[in-house]
Amino acid sequence: MPRIVAGWRDLPQELRGATVALGNMDGVHLGHLAVLRAAHAARPQAPLAALTFEPHPREHFRPDDPPFRLTLLPAKAEAMGAAGVSIVYALPFDAALAAMPAEAFVEEVLHKGIGAQHLACGTDFAFGHRRGGDTTLLARMAEDRGIGLTVVPPVTDVAGPISSTRIRRLLQDGYPERANEMLGRPWEIRGEVAHGDKLGRVLGWPTANLWLGRHLEPARGVYAVTVALPDGREAKGVANVGRRPTLGGDPETRLEVHLFDFAGDLYGQEIRVRMRHFLRPDARFPDLEALREAIAADAEAARRALG
Missing domain, CATH: 3.40.50.620 (HUPs)
Incomplete structure (x- = not known):
């Protein structure tokens, strides 16, 4: 460093x-x-x-x-x-x-x-x-x-010309792959894992929650991601950037990440969420059961996208 x-x-x-x-x-x-x-x-x-x-x-x-x-x-x-x-x-x-x-x-x-x-x-x-x-x-x-x-x-x-302005626009339009080509590495959001309302656990999809802070807000929606963990490992996962419209909406955009095949406590630790593929825009679902089914489908799509 x-x-x-x-x-x-x-x-x-x-x-x-x-x-x-x-x-x-x-x-x-x-x-x-x-x-x-x-x-x-x-x-x-x-x-x-x-x-x-x-x-x-x-x-x-x-x-x-x-x-x-x-x-x-x-x-x-x-x-x-x-x-x-x-x-x-x-x-x-x-x-x-x-x-x-x-x-x-x-x-x-x-x-x-x-x-x-x-x-x-x-x-x-x-x-x-x-x-x-x-x-x-x-x-x-x-x-x-x-x-x-x-x-x-x-x-x-x-x-x-490759520029920060072009990269920002690509991320805001939902093209992380093209942004990553210009960066020469995956664009990542770093942050400390914060306590959410534990709804992900109830739905069967526990998530690590980050606030975007001073980072650019990319296109709201669902992403296939890899996550650099505090111990140096990299995990695969599915993430959502948004304000949770199904749950009444948040005042601030959050990044929620479900890590595949992971068990552990990340609260208060810094993780780095690397945006690999944009899967779909943010959506509102009629009820929690429909949301649960959508998350399951998103997780399957993310696994396929990450190979």
Whole structure:
């Protein structure tokens, strides 16, 4: 797991002098991985770092927007670590950082603060007050300070450049398989298993319940999933994302997972639910017996989908 550093001032020597990939990198998708590879390739001897912002700037400027994050910081850092990153500069994005001019960001943060040896970013990277800095300004200022820069073209597929926005839309439209291709791994929701109303047990289908929190809400409905358990095992299961319309509706969306062939207590522990296949949209059933039959059919469909 990389070291997460929440600032740029007064850093010890071992946290300076890295080659640094720049960007929010929500999702750490194939395009982000290309930027990380380019940063490493430019200075293979230097530590590989990523500089990102926490919260995401959009969460700062539009706090009333629905949650949209593909990866929260621990998951993002872990995905970056798997790509070789040893330091994640997760700079607190607040009013002061939002107001910092682009030139000051290069001088104070990238040059004096973290002492970057080399920078890498995508072609659309913008930074500083009102996103006033672009790759042209970054190239000029980096060169003046003896810092290298690699600007990485977007990674594309048949539909165009791979982006966090496209991945979010696919998940919201019920296409996790296509989203997972662009991520290079299954999209997952991490959370602590909370106590529900134990109705799943009554119906014969006990579930682990998670709240989505700041994660993006994918299409409501039933999914075939795999679940990474606290002990390192991965279980198969069937999950529902929704507000339980048959039971009168919940004020908040929840993720309910039934694990196949599993017995154990997961309350209070973190699990990672990996969305593999969308099976059907959320539905309202006339009574609990009809709901029980639907869950049985969903579980069978999930087993088939997972092989």
